[in-house]
Amino acid sequence: MKRDIKILIERLRNIGYLSSINASLEWDQETYLPKKALDLRAVCISEMSGLIHNKFINLDAGGLLTKLHKSATSNKIKGKDKILILETWREYERARKLPEGFVRELSKTLSISREVWAKARKNNDFKAFLPSLQKIVKLMQRKAEYLGYKETPYDALIEEFEPGLTTTEVERTLNELKEFLIPFLKKVLALQSKVNGKKLRGKFPLQEQAEINEYIARTIGFDFEAGRLDVSTHPCTIGVHPHDCRITTRYKVDDVLHALGSTIHEVGHGMYEQGLPSEHFGTPLGQSISLGMHESQSRMWENQIGKSYEFWRHFYPHLQKKFPEPFKKVSLKDFHQILNRVEPSLIRTEADEVTYNLHIIIRFEIEKDMIEGKIKLRDLPDIWNAKYKQYIGVNVPNDSMGVLQDVHWSGGLIGYFPTYTLGNLYAAQFYKTMNNEIKNIPKLIEKGEFGPIKKWLRKNIHIKGKMHTASDLVKKITGEKLNSRYFQEYLIEKYGK
């Protein structure tokens, strides 16, 4: 048995290396790839993906995985090994359930859809994207049928991003949050002082922005010996290996806050990747739990920590020194208020902490209905715009800033959006517990001592790999299951006065 487990781990690690090669290629594509090499890169990534898929399907060669799976379910194998086997089996089963022809059809459709979407968004032409979306939704429905589900096909899709979570639970949590957020937003808007955001605009040379972004990333705990910070069109984190995590940000010459927010967010993701146990590389025990859990790390650093008054008590002098114009004339208090300004808007990625989850709730409600066949896709713009009016109070002037704004659906990422909100909720709940366990966190932050926070996250979350499901880990760490109350309390404390 021991020998079989060893063989399985070797097979998984081998797949891990190939996957990390693909991750390196993807990073290169986001950052430094010459323009004319795009086609070549697509072919190379697809070649590697094919190799990886074959090796994955081959995990059971000689009946190895089937045998181990039997021993694990009958409790002949226990502990870490059992988890390793069951998690591997879960993913293997999912992969095996999808017929090869379907996978090829899906991948072909998606690679075309992305371009169709990009063009449609550019031209503000939802109808041009509609046929692609119809195809994708049908394929996703078929995917759910292949994979199987209990209550709704949407369950099968969530499973990919947040294993173990059901649509019913998501719905309950998001409804609860919605009930709170809609009236709360109105209250905050009424209370909020009028601080002019324009004060913070200026000319911020990229080299100097890069310096302060690196400085903050390093200070809060990103390990530059095991990672890099570069520039890409869409900020992202690519975890090649715990010893090689590549994060990116994007600089705007007239807005220094734009990159700072992205950088701190990606550092949160990056520290999760760097904190995974490298001795389990390639196996589930060396992988992050779920997208929601990942997002909890990025959002906690970005918001709970990175938008706190204490954080900027520490870093604002650095920012002022780097860019006397305009910051010498802006008080820390004003800066902090501007940074946390709540403002209903159209674009999810630029939303503040109060409205952000309303953006997600809208997408969740719509995509669940799409997958369950309850709405006609051609009505999407109307449905979208009505919800934006109702939940956030804004009028959507065109589909480019509305239903076409996100890349996700064109990439087949349905069931993904809820993980953004889950991340916010996990973050608030963890942060509450962390504050009970570490003395005077605000003081530590103010002094620029981020080590204890990183250590707590590493010990409780990062180093665990996939030892627990997200919901088990939340219970284990915080003593209760996921509860949106902590996020609500966080918002009330921060914005309600």
Added chain:
Amino acid sequence: MKRDIKILIERLRNIGYLSSINASLEWDQETYLPKKALDLRAVCISEMSGLIHNKFINLDAGGLLTKLHKSATSNKIKGKDKILILETWREYERARKLPEGFVRELSKTLSISREVWAKARKNNDFKAFLPSLQKIVKLMQRKAEYLGYKETPYDALIEEFEPGLTTTEVERTLNELKEFLIPFLKKVLALQSKVNGKKLRGKFPLQEQAEINEYIARTIGFDFEAGRLDVSTHPCTIGVHPHDCRITTRYKVDDVLHALGSTIHEVGHGMYEQGLPSEHFGTPLGQSISLGMHESQSRMWENQIGKSYEFWRHFYPHLQKKFPEPFKKVSLKDFHQILNRVEPSLIRTEADEVTYNLHIIIRFEIEKDMIEGKIKLRDLPDIWNAKYKQYIGVNVPNDSMGVLQDVHWSGGLIGYFPTYTLGNLYAAQFYKTMNNEIKNIPKLIEKGEFGPIKKWLRKNIHIKGKMHTASDLVKKITGEKLNSRYFQEYLIEKYGK
């Protein structure tokens, strides 16, 4: 038959993609890889190399290659297809002749030797490197036996880098050159005016150096849409694909000429890679001919063109504008003289055009004797130092600046050094012909019009892939076989007055 050829090309192209992935990983390792990821990268590259090797050995699956090889040798297949098959066969045979155990032993020995050498060089301790070198030489002798040869085992080793060339030919050519160079060097040193190189030292911020290096690279013809220029410890060219060629340079803050020379050299290599026919990617028809031919491209741009008076008539004003200190005070004539200063020295990579090939001749004579077992390896420092005194007239103060200076032997690169000199000779011979075929090249250079030169090189060399051997191509282009006379004439013309 047509169908078999198509299958062979598909197999080769597939190997090409995997090799290009490895090239991307190697580039990343030279430029941006985080420190802690070095071990990971070594594993990934070795995984990929294993995959590539297996696919290469598998080229003959179903007897495909054997069958095609028979048809090609019996002239049932002709033209390009014949060349493609014979070249593939040649490499396949070489790969097949090496037993797997030997390949593994060699690779293991080399990966250790590199580090041993680096440490020995640092500590000026030849004895520490001696056991590694002894192992390597023995392995190389075994390699030669496996591969087979006609006259000397050194033939089998040269074949890897300069296919078709024999030791006898190399020896004849290098002896001829030596007879010329030793007295010529003395003459040049006597004639040379005393220009002080120190004048050109200064403070050159890296960002501004990067700008002018990029500007020159772009102007002389490097395609930045199909490549990049970055920084690495050792300048190099990594041809991922004709659409993706990565060159690197190295900046010294007090010496702007250091990077410029490297950049122009690598641009020469890079344009060869970018000029290969992408439709033949992965097959011999899409590959460069030999190391010597590659070096002819880099050296022609670096020396014949990049150190010419006309080149700097064009670019010197740019350099002066970028760095008024010290260049405003240095006349173009003085600058050009300093750039071309001949000075016997210890280090090959920093040698001028006159002494450079003497450095190579010394290495060739020594490594040939090593492989033929004519010298005792422990005597290498004495042999080395005596030759440096005799050929170049310098005393070697220590082995770090002597026999330990180059990385090649520790990496098993024996038979490689002669290609550097071949490159210089090809370059001079080609340049002579080019000057007969294109009107007034110096005038074009002075005007910054490098297009016709690039076009000529592309048409005559780059686009040909491996259609010809190096010696056939030289004959085809210049009307005669390789002749060191052209290089001698070039030196006499440039330095002899």
